[in-house]
Amino acid sequence: MEHYLSKPWYDSRPVPVFMTVFYCLIVLFQTGFWVFTEGYIQARLGDISIFSLLIYCVVSGLMGLGGLLLWSKKKSCSWCFVLALVTGLAIIFSHLRGESAAHLLSMPMFKEYALVFGIWVYSLQLRTTNYFSGSRAAD
Incomplete structure (x- = not known):
């Protein structure tokens, strides 16, 4: 009888997956x-460009989508994380035309993108385990 019962969500997902999804959300x-x-309001007043505002929304949206895809055991979550990373780094490099690399490392956004890189590497590492094998649809 117990063989046919489904496993609870906390038994089928490791704790780092839960924490990654929580961070992304x-x-x-x-x-x-x-x-x-x-x-x-800042974009409307001209303090920041509307393009920068939209890019920030796209990066956070990709992170949220990647977290939800990771939670639902889809292999395409890695693509969302790498797109968020590339888009975020494009923002940084577009705003730092004449700045040094030391200034780039001291920016508060750098730690966020370092975490996104770590999440992406973790999602790639999960491909070597059987984490994604439980999904019904193959990506």
Whole structure:
């Protein structure tokens, strides 16, 4: 009888997956809150460009989508994380035309993109385990 019962979600997913998804959703909610409280007003007044505001939304949206895909055991989550990383780094390099590499490493956004890189590497590492084998649809 117990053989036919499904496993609870906390038995089928490792703790780092739960923490990764939690982090991705926190970033999504934090960015959404910032956009609706300050970001839109700053873009409207010209303090930041509307393009930068949209790119920040795209990066956080890709992170949130990647987290949800990781939670649902889809292999395409790695693509969302790498697209978020590339888009975020493109923002940094477009704003730092004449700055040094030391200035780049001291920016507060750098640690966020370092975490995204770590999440992407972790999602690639999960491909070597049987984590994604339980998914019904192959990506």
